[in-house]
Amino acid sequence: MKNKLFEKYFVFSPYFWLVLFFFIPLAIIFKISISVSEWGMPPYQDIFLFDNGFKINTTFENYVYIFSDYYYIGSFVNSLILALISTFFCLLIGFPLAFYIATSNIRLRNILLVLVVIPFWSSFLLRVYAWKIILQNNGILNVILLNLGITSEPLQLLYNQYAVIMGIVYTYLPLMILPLYGYLNKFDLNLIEASKDLGLNRIKTFFKVILPLSIPGIVAGSLLVFIPVVGEFIIPEMLGGSDRLYYGKILWEEFFVNRNWPGASALAFSGIIILVLPIVIFQILYSRWSQKNEI
Amino acid sequence: MKSSLIKSTVIFLGLFFLYFPILVLIFYSFNENKRVMVWKGFSLRWYNELFNNEQIIEAFIISIKIAALSATFATILGVMIGYSLVRIRTIPFKSFYIFLSSTPLVLPELILGLSMLLFFISLNNVIGFPSSRGQLTIFISHVTFCIAFVAIIIQARLTDFNKNIEEAAMDLGYNYTKVLYKITLPIILPSIIAGWLLAFTISLDDLVVASFTTGPGANTLPIVVFSKVRLGLSPEVNALSAILMFALIIIGLFYFYFNKKFKH
Structure with a gap:
């Protein structure tokens, strides 16, 4: 009987915290997203009105508003494209790195792995700031380019979408490498030898053996990069210019500048539905499935 | 070759x-x-100015305080989740439990920040608390999204864990609680420390969620740094970066030290 009490305590303390401070806040976002906006403080009407009997006062106007305006849709699409490109480059740089680390001898492997992940521990904001220094008009990259005679005058490297991609690939790279490494590490190197013995050349070995076996790692790493990048706010704010608007920026401005709380909530809730929910459902199904198969 | x-x-x-x-x-x-960007010569001038900058020092102290407190709370709750998911079979609405404990990992910070802010405002409208936002609201928000990171580390550790030790202790007459405090927790202690360090760093580094939930008297270090470098460069921030990077890298090495232990 005592065990039960103790189990309840362990299960329900975090349960209580997360329902109160995580689930209810998400529910409030949904509630405000279907509220009628008005001028005032708070800038929306209650969804339940009691003045002339009971009345439910909700609207989908906010969703119609953001989904019919190219300003919002366009920004969301921009963010998706940005996330896609950044994920691609993270994969392009991260895959060979993870592969070669995983195929190193065990001592070197651990050292390399720590070396790759350590920058991830240092401050995110300051790593983005470092790129601001590198890409300045009189920054180190321009100095090198000028001295090599590649350009005759400093290039405008900062405050555009390319700088944003650069910053994102740099800061998110460890998130791609870790899961890739996790899967490649389990990989039997003899398979590569076997495929070579059977007459496949390097390229064929890569596409027929290595790549298919590392797909779970690629999926895991890509999700870890893709999702947060869609909502990324700091990097475009610091390195980006006015050439592209992104989801994070318009959500921020809708709330803090336009003070349109229902609109901002509708944007946020749409982000959850489109981006986060499919992955969470997939994770839960996957963990149930793997648990069932184990037992 | x-x-x-x-x-x-x-x-x-x-x-x-x-x-x-x-x-x-x-x-x-x-x-x-x-x-x-214009090199003039080696100097420790900006380190000196940094240590005399009261705004930055104050923000640093606030950040450390919030990070230590929220890491501690997140570790306690995260260990409970990790333990529940691996060892306790009867969790009501288990899918919902998993949803609650894993979604903060993938939710963009911006959405989390907005939801926390609107929650605190709504709560204040209903029960009159918290009347203003500040260190307490940042603390609550940080605990909420750090729990998930700790839970994952503990869950991984307990899944690897040899259950026979626990069962042997039970056979020898230890009760459930005693097994937990005398056997299980001491063995996973390195992972608990690793989880705490991770939560501490995440809280210390967070800008977005803190920007939403901050209030008077609660400018954390990232908020102050961001306001200084958003539009340009700042030599003081350079000096701060060097120190902070160094400190955080040391914390990272400790994390690896503790977290690696469980692989044996």
Whole structure:
């Protein structure tokens, strides 16, 4: 009987915290997203009105508003494209790195792995700031380019979408490498030898053996990069210019500048539905499935 | 021979890419000149100014305080979740439990920040608390999204864990609680420390969620730094970066030390 009490305590303390401070806040976002906006403080009407009997006062106007305006849709699409490109480059740089680390001898492997992940521990904001220094008009990259005679005058490297991609690939790279490494590490190197013995050349070995076996790692790493990048706010704010608007920026401005709380909530809730929910459902199904198969 | 050359080159370029910006930052922190990009000579001037900058020092203290407190709470709750998911079979609405404990990992910070802010405002409208936002609201928000990171580490550790030890202790007459406090928790202690360090760093580094939930008297270090470098460069921030990077890298090494132990 005592065990039960103790189990309840362990299960329900975090349960209580997360329902109160995580689930209810998400529910409030949904509630405000279907509220009628008005001028005032708070800038929306209650969804339940009691003045002339009971009345439910909700609207989908906010969703119609953001989904019919190219300003919002366009920004969301921009963010998706940005996330896609950044994920691609993270994969392009991260895959060979993870592969070669995983195929190193065990001592070197651990050292390399720590070396790759350590920058991830240092401050995110300051790593983005470092790129601001590198890409300045009189920054180190321009100095090198000028001295090599590649350009005759400093290039405008900062405050555009390319700088944003650069910053994102740099800061998110460890998130791609870790899961890739996790899967490649389990990989039997003899398979590569076997495929070579059977007459496949390097390229064929890569596409027929290595790549298919590392797909779970690629999926895991890509999700870890893709999702947060869609909502990324700091990097475009610091390195980006006015050439592209992104989801994070318009959500921020809708709330803090336009003070349109229902609109901002509708944007946020749409982000959850489109981006986060499919992955969470997939994770839960996957963990149930793997648990069932184990037992 | 040829393939090992390619291998070394890839690894070297990869590490160069990862460390070059950090080295640039540290290098320029020793620049005498007020204009960050124009080198004038080696100097510790900006370190000196940094230690005399009350705004930054105060923000640093606030950040450390919030990070230590929220890491502690997140670790306690995260250990409970990790333990529940692996050891306790009867969790009501288990899918919902998993949803609650894993979604903060993938939810964009911006959405989390907005939801917390609207929650605190709504709560204040209903029960009159918290009347203003500040360190307490940042603390609550940080605990909420750090729990998930700790839970994952503990869950991984307990899944690897040899259950026989626990069962042997039970056979020898230890009750459930005693097994937990005398056997299970001491064995997973390195992972608990690793989880705490991770939560501490995440809280210390967070800008977005803190920006939403901050209030008067609660400017954390990232908020102050961001306000200084959003539009330009700041030599003081360069000096701060060098120190902070160094400190955080040390914490990271400790994390690896503790977290690696469980692999044996």
